[in-house]
Amino acid sequence: MIYSFDNFDKEIKVKLGFFHLSSCSGCQIAFLDMFEELPDILDTVEIAYSNMLTNRKEIPKLNVAFIEGTFSIGFKHHIKLIKEIKEKADIIVAIGGCAAFGGIRRLNVGAQSPQPSHQASIPITELDYLKGKIKYVIPGCPPNPYFLYKFLLALLELNEEFLRPFEHMVFSTFASGYDILMEVVNKGLCTGCGTCICACPTKALEFSKRTQRPTFNKLLCVGCGSCLAGCPQSFKPYPQPVYG
Amino acid sequence: MFGLYRQFTLGRYTKAFIIKASGEASSKNNLKALIKEAFRKDLIDGIIGTSLNKKEGFVSPVFIKCEKEVEKFEPFFFIHGGQNSLLKKITQKYSFEKLGVAGHSCVLDGINKMQYFGIGSNFTVTKFTLKIGIACIGAISLEGIKCLLKEKKVKNPGFNEIFLENNKIILKNKYEKFDFSAKEYYYYLNEGCKVCMNLSSRGSDITFVPSLRNGYSLVLVRSAKALKLFENPGFSVKKAEKSDIEEFESLAKNFLKKNIETILERAEFGIPSNKWDGNRFGRFTALWNNIYAENIEEEVF
Ligand code: SF4
Ligand code: SF4
Ligand code: SF4
Numbered sequence: 257m258i259y260s261f262d263n264f265d266k267e268i269k270v271k272l273g274f275f276h277l278s279s280c281s282g283c284q285i286a287f288l289d290m291f292e293e294l295p296d297i298l299d300t301v302e303i304a305y306s307n308m309l310t311n312r313k314e315i316p317k318l319n320v321a322f323i324e325g326t327f328s329i330g331f332k333h334h335i336k337l338i339k340e341i342k343e344k345a346d347i348i349v350a351i352g353g354c355a356a357f358g359g360i361r362r363l364n365v366g367a368q369s370p371q372p373s374h375q376a377s378i379p380i381t382e383l384d385y386l387k388g389k390i391k392y393v394i395p396g397c398p399p400n401p402y403f404l405y406k407f408l409l410a411l412l413e414l415n416e417e418f419l420r421p422f423e424h425m426v427f428s429t430f431a432s433g434y435d436i437l438m439e440v441v442n443k444g445l446c447t448g449c450g451t452c453i454c455a456c457p458t459k460a461l462e463f464s465k466r467t468q469r470p471t472f473n474k475l476l477c478v479g480c481g482s483c484l485a486g487c488p489q490s491f492k493p494y495p496q497p498v499y500g
Numbered sequence: 501m502f503g504l505y506r507q508f509t510l511g512r513y514t515k516a517f518i519i520k521a522s523g524e525a526s527s528k529n530n531l532k533a534l535i536k537e538a539f540r541k542d543l544i545d546g547i548i549g550t551s552l553n554k555k556e557g558f559v560s561p562v563f564i565k566c567e568k569e570v571e572k573f574e575p576f577f578f579i580h581g582g583q584n585s586l587l588k589k590i591t592q593k594y595s596f597e598k599l600g601v602a603g604h605s606c607v608l609d610g611i612n613k614m615q616y617f618g619i620g621s622n623f624t625v626t627k628f629t630l631k632i633g634i635a636c637i638g639a640i641s642l643e644g645i646k647c648l649l650k651e652k653k654v655k656n657p658g659f660n661e662i663f664l665e666n667n668k669i670i671l672k673n674k675y676e677k678f679d680f681s682a683k684e685y686y687y688y689l690n691e692g693c694k695v696c697m698n699l700s701s702r703g704s705d706i707t708f709v710p711s712l713r714n715g716y717s718l719v720l721v722r723s724a725k726a727l728k729l730f731e732n733p734g735f736s737v738k739k740a741e742k743s744d745i746e747e748f749e750s751l752a753k754n755f756l757k758k759n760i761e762t763i764l765e766r767a768e769f770g771i772p773s774n775k776w777d778g779n780r781f782g783r784f785t786a787l788w789n790n791i792y793a794e795n796i797e798e799e800v801f
Contacts, residue, residue, distance in 0.1 A: 395619070402625050403618030418617070443771060444691025447639065449603075450561065450582025451610030455620040463582035465558040468641050468690075470582075486619040488609035489692065 270412060273305035273318040275341060277334055278361060278374050279325025282398035283352035284308050287322075289401040297408055320411065321345035325354045326361040326377035338385065347391040348380070349411075350426070351404075353480030355380050356393035357431035360478040382429045392422040395431065395481030397457050421491045431481030433460050433472035441469055445489040455486030509752050510720060511702030516740035517730060518716035525715030527663035528575045531708050533735040534632065534719070535602065539567035541728055543630050544600035548590070549573065550581025554660055558642070561586045565594065575602070577710040578662050578669070580639045580690075584610045591626060600630040602708070605698040608633060612703060630725065633701020635709040635718075635748060636693075637669070637685070637755045644688030645671065652678050664711040667751050682754050694762040695773040699752045709748045718744050 274284050284306065290297070303309055304316050321341045328334050341348065353359030358379045366375030380386055381393060394407060410418035433456070440446045448468035453461045460476035461483055463469075470483075484490050521533035538544045551562040552574040559576050561583040583603055590596075601611060608631055614620045615628075640648075645659070649671065661672040668679040686694075701707045706726035709718040718740055721727050730737055763773045 400618050400620055403620075406616075406618040421617075445695065445772075447604070447606035447690060447692040447696070448580035448582055449607045449610040450585030451614060451620075453582060453585035454587045455614065463561070463585045465556075465560055465581075466642065468559070468580045468582065468639070482619055485617070486610070486614055488606060488613045 269300060269302040270319045271302050271304040271316065273315065273321045273341070273345065274303070274307070274309070275305075275321060275323045275337060276307050277323060277325030277337070277355065277380070278328045278331075278364075278371075278377050279352065279354045279359075281308065281324070283322075283324035283355075283394075283396075286396075286398040286401050287351075287404050290405045293405045297405065300412055301408070315340050315344050318345040319347070321348045322351045323348055323355050323380055324351045326358060326364075327380050327383060328374040329376045329378065331373055338380070338383070342386060342389055345389075348386060348389050349407075350380050350390055350393040352399055353395060353397040353431065353478060353482075356395060356425065357381070357429060357479050357481050359397055359480055362430070362479050379429055381426055390426050392419060393425045393428075393481075394422060395425065395485045397478050397480030397482070399482075421485070424491075425481070425485070428481070430479065431484065432479045433470075433474065433477045433483055435481070435484040436461065436470055436487060437472055439484060440487055440489050446470070447489065449488060452483040452487045455482040457482065504753050504756055506749060509749055509756060510700045510745070511698075511707070511722065513707070513720035513722045514724075515721040515727065515730075516745055517719050517721065517737050518713070518740045518744055519719055519733075520716045520736040522735065525712070526661060527577070527710045527712045527717050528661060530712075530717040530735070531575050531602065531632075531634075531710070532570050532573055533733075534706075534708060534729060535564070535573070535600070536567050536570050537729050537733050537735065538600060538630055538632075539570070540734065541731075543598065543725065543728065545598045546590070546594065546596040547600035547602060547630075547632075548583045548586055549575060549602040550579070550583050552576035552579075552660065554658075563590045563594070565596075574660070575634075575710075576660075576662055577634055578636070578639050579642060579645070580604070580607075583607055584614075587611075587626075588620070597627065598629040599626055600632065601628055602632040602634060604634050604636045604639065605701040605703065606692070606696065608701060608703055609698075630706075631701075631704040633704025633707040635700050635707050635711075635720075635752070636696075637664070637682070637699060637751060638689040638693030638696065638759075640685070640688050641690065644690075648680055648684065648688055649678065651684070654678065662710075663717075664709070664748070664751065665713070667747065667754075670712075682751065682758075686755070686758055694759055695766065696759060697756065699755060711748055713744065713747070716744075718748055 350356040354361045361377045364377050436452050450463050452470050453463050458476045460473050461470045464471045521529040547564050550559050552559050559579040559581045561581045659671050659673045669685045671678045705723040707720040711717050766773050
């Protein structure tokens with residue numbers, strides 16, 4: 257087993273918290289957009305804390321804390337929040353490109369409105385302080401709601417096969433379309449299936465009819481990590497359908 | 501010694517047929533007949549695939565929305581077209597409930613992976629009702645084909661068909677046929693295809709083999725749904741003979757052996773090969789080096 261949740265209340269519901277650092281909140285909105293499956297999940301989980309969904313001021317004891325956005329260095333509110341989450345949550349999941357790999361916030365040069373106090377940002381996976389506490393990262397900008405649903409199910413069922421790739425991704429603090437070029441195309445593994453192009457939210461990857469490979473436009477990349485995660489040549493611990 | 505058994509080379513299937521469309525005998529027309537039948541039987545209401553644009557000379561992904569549109573479809577089996585790149589666009593633009601896909605195992609893999617994890621756009625909740633796997637000996641690039649033809653001193657080929665016949669790879673234009681041996685073809689194969697271990701699209705509902713023998717192409721039926729295609733079909737269908745199956749099996753084996761050599765060569769240089777996670781690769785090399793085992797393929801691959 258990878259981890260254990262303690263602190264269950266009488267109803268044995270897994271307590272989730274959503275935390276917002278420096279980001280657009282798109283990941284929390286994606287969570288709310290989990291199609292009709294959301295009510296099913298709410299039978300087993302309780303959203304115990306969220307800046308958007310609950311009125312709570314105090315952070316309660318949590319089983320899983322989902323954190324979106326980057327950590328702004330020197331920003332007192334973030335420092336306090338991260339300390340408190342570390343203390344109160346059993347595990348942390350970095351949700352979305354910003355929290356996981358820096359995402360679009362890698363382009364942040366600080367001193368900008370509306371929050372000029374956020375001058376320098378890093379993904380939470382870069383914080384030594386949270387080493388061991390962050391168990392998984394979820395790529396995407398924002399992650400697809402269906403992905404979040406499947407991830408939550410896997411977390412509740414402790415489906416290690418499903419979770420393993422996202423456990424490994426905790427150690428990547430940067431992602432971009434270059435991953436597709438470096439890890440797949442350069443290594444002679446690309447088959448030209450086009451899946452990475454479909455996974456990319458910004459059209460930074462396009463399919464070249466001439467070479468039958470993806471081409472990468474770095475100017476459009478927001479560093480969300482979806483392309484490499486989606487590519488069938490990157491990791492494959494998923495079941496293959498067998499008929500007959 | 502190492503055995504490549506049929507269950508691994510071809511995958512599990514319940515029935516094997518040979519099919520022939522009416523009209524001009526060609527492998528691409530046989531696939532088109534199969535797709536038309538799927539529309540007619542209401543198994544699909546749209547299908548993605550890749551098609552040769554003869555004017556431009558490119559292979560592009562296409563979304564076919566009805567039986568009528570199948571006419572314009574020009575499957576060019578061994579050049580990839582990135583059909584999965586269409587999924588987001590078509591999900592946003594069109595409404596369909598029974599989507600089909602015609603593609604090689606790696607294309608189906610991309611779909612399987614995205615649907616299993618849910619990575620990507622909203623298409624991941626789309627139901628794929630029919631997966632037509634294209635049996636494959638490895639894809640080649642457009643430039644690769646041009647070089648192959650240059651070696652045969654063909655100047656302006658204007659090719660429009662590619663298929664398998666008598667253990668050879670055939671390129672055809674309006675007037676002529678050019679054949680290539682596995683060795684000639686392998687030289688220009690995509691590197692990614694040189695490590696592929698699923699040439700028969702084992703995870704499909706039905707595998708279409710782009711072969712041609714007396715105008716017939718081989719199909720391997722794997723799911724009950726796909727069997728419906730053969731109930732009073734609009735094409736000619738016969739039970740496949742042993743020799744029909746063995747012909748493709750021997751060609752696939754030939755390519756698989758070459759691919760195993762490539763994988764081992766990569767391993768020696770410390771270059772990863774996609775389809776293997778560490779565990780499986782460990783077991784594979786242990787088997788390769790030590791023992792001759794029966795029926796290990798499900799275990800290992
Ligand atoms: S990953 Fe994208 S959606 Fe999520 S917080 Fe960052 S910018 Fe917003
Ligand atoms: S190329 Fe696209 S999918 Fe890949 S990291 Fe950049 S934005 Fe994300
Ligand atoms: S998803 Fe497909 S096209 Fe993209 S890099 Fe991977 S194999 Fe190549």
